[in-house]
Amino acid sequence: MSFPDRFYFVETTLREGEQFAGARFTSEQRVAIADAVDAFGVEYIELTSPAASPQSARDLAMIARRGLKARILTHIRCHMDDARLAVESGVNGANLLFATSEQLRQVSHGRTLDEIIERAVEVIEYLKSHGLEVRFSCEDSFRTPLPDLIRVYKAIDSLGVKRIGLADTVGVASPREVYNVLAAIRAEVSCDIEFHGHNDSGCAIANAFCAWEGGATHIDVTVLGIGERNGIASLGGMIARLAAIDPALVSRYNVEMLNEIDQMVAEMVGMTIPFNSCITSPTAFTHKAGMHTKAVLADPRSYEILDPSMFGRTRTVAVAHRLVGWHAIAERARELGIYLSETQARAAAARIKALGDEHDIDGTTVDELLYEYAE
Numbered sequence: 001m002s003f004p005d006r007f008y009f010v011e012t013t014l015r016e017g018e019q020f021a022g023a024r025f026t027s028e029q030r031v032a033i034a035d036a037v038d039a040f041g042v043e044y045i046e047l048t049s050p051a052a053s054p055q056s057a058r059d060l061a062m063i064a065r066r067g068l069k070a071r072i073l074t075h076i077r078c079h080m081d082d083a084r085l086a087v088e089s090g091v092n093g094a095n096l097l098f099a100t101s102e103q104l105r106q107v108s109h110g111r112t113l114d115e116i117i118e119r120a121v122e123v124i125e126y127l128k129s130h131g132l133e134v135r136f137s138c139e140d141s142f143r144t145p146l147p148d149l150i151r152v153y154k155a156i157d158s159l160g161v162k163r164i165g166l167a168d169t170v171g172v173a174s175p176r177e178v179y180n181v182l183a184a185i186r187a188e189v190s191c192d193i194e195f196h197g198h199n200d201s202g203c204a205i206a207n208a209f210c211a212w213e214g215g216a217t218h219i220d221v222t223v224l225g226i227g228e229r230n231g232i233a234s235l236g237g238m239i240a241r242l243a244a245i246d247p248a249l250v251s252r253y254n255v256e257m258l259n260e261i262d263q264m265v266a267e268m269v270g271m272t273i274p275f276n277s278c279i280t281s282p283t284a285f286t287h288k289a290g291m292h293t294k295a296v297l298a299d300p301r302s303y304e305i306l307d308p309s310m311f312g313r314t315r316t317v318a319v320a321h322r323l324v325g326w327h328a329i330a331e332r333a334r335e336l337g338i339y340l341s342e343t344q345a346r347a348a349a350a351r352i353k354a355l356g357d358e359h360d361i362d363g364t365t366v367d368e369l370l371y372e373y374a375e
């Protein structure tokens with residue numbers, strides 16, 4: 001199967017991520033995040049609008065002047081007041097948004113599609129005249145009728161924007177729908193396409209991937225997927241998705257930094273890395289059931305599509321539980337420098353299973369028992 005040849009990350013922990021309920025980044029933390037994702041190698045870093053708060057405006061200007069390799073974007077309403085602030089801040093580009101779905105138009109601005117396009121023309125021409133890279137998104141794209149999307153995006157494309165953006169603002173779209181809509185828009189515009197998808201129905205990473213397959217060039221991610229409600233696609237999730245196809249797809253990123261970046265942001269927002277985070281979950285490379293451990297010990301590829309060492313992680317074969325198998329027990333004994341025959345390993349495993357039925361057991365208990373069986 002062939003995949004599109006272009007892929008860029010728009011890392012938006014400092015915009016979408018700041019909208020996570022637990023986030024309030026200090027200026028130092030904002031700099032630390034920008035530096036970390038820049039060193040990781042993301043191509044774009046998106047920050048909160050300078051109109052959001054005075055400190056946000058100061059931090060945006062500071063990070064824009066920092067000389068990072070990534071291009072610095074700010075996310076603003078499609079409004080001349082915000083556009084002027086974006087230009088003053090010294091960023092490389094502006095990510096504009098305007099709600100186009102019936103649901104949001106009614107409560108947010110009440111404008112018609114023609115009025116949206118008219119406003120966009122003014123703002124885009126202003127930003128372009130000041131040398132900014134411009135992207136325009138239809139907010140709530142997946143509840144906007146396709147003919148409306150096509151009409152708006154064709155008009156915007158003709159203005160010479162760098163990208164248009166499709167946003168699954170409420171996380172309603174399915175992967176197939178995302179693929180189909182992206183492919184339909186891809187056929188209508190010549191500019192690049194960005195995708196931003198929320199995780200309300202658990203499809204954020206799958207949708208981001210299908211957007212890329214359907215013709216998106218730029219994918220929005222945040223560290224750990226933090227964002228409004230339950231967030232968007234995570235940086236680690238997209239790296240895992242791409243690496244599962246071919247590690248070469250992520251070779252230009254410093255993927256061994258992922259764990260430290262996830263740890264850092266988790267601490268900043270007052271949580272631990274969730275158990276189901278791709279790659280960086282504490283249990284992402286832990287194998288437990290006897291059938292799995294037997295196979296993994298024979299060949300890790302049996303139950304691992306990603307090589308933990310690529311990400312600076314190590315594999316764990318869990319032995320202190322009642323699902324343990326004798327192969328795992330024999331391997332643990334070898335690590336301790338003990339030789340157990342198959343009969344001894346089977347007997348030790350049976351004993352651990354019985355103990356595990358009675359209560360929780362820990363690694364020390366297992367190790368002590370293995371020494372007993374070796375005697």
Ligand code: AKG
Nearest residue numbers: 097137139165167169196
């Ligand atoms: C959303 O629609 O959920 C956003 O956060 C904005 C996305 C965009 O500007 O493309």
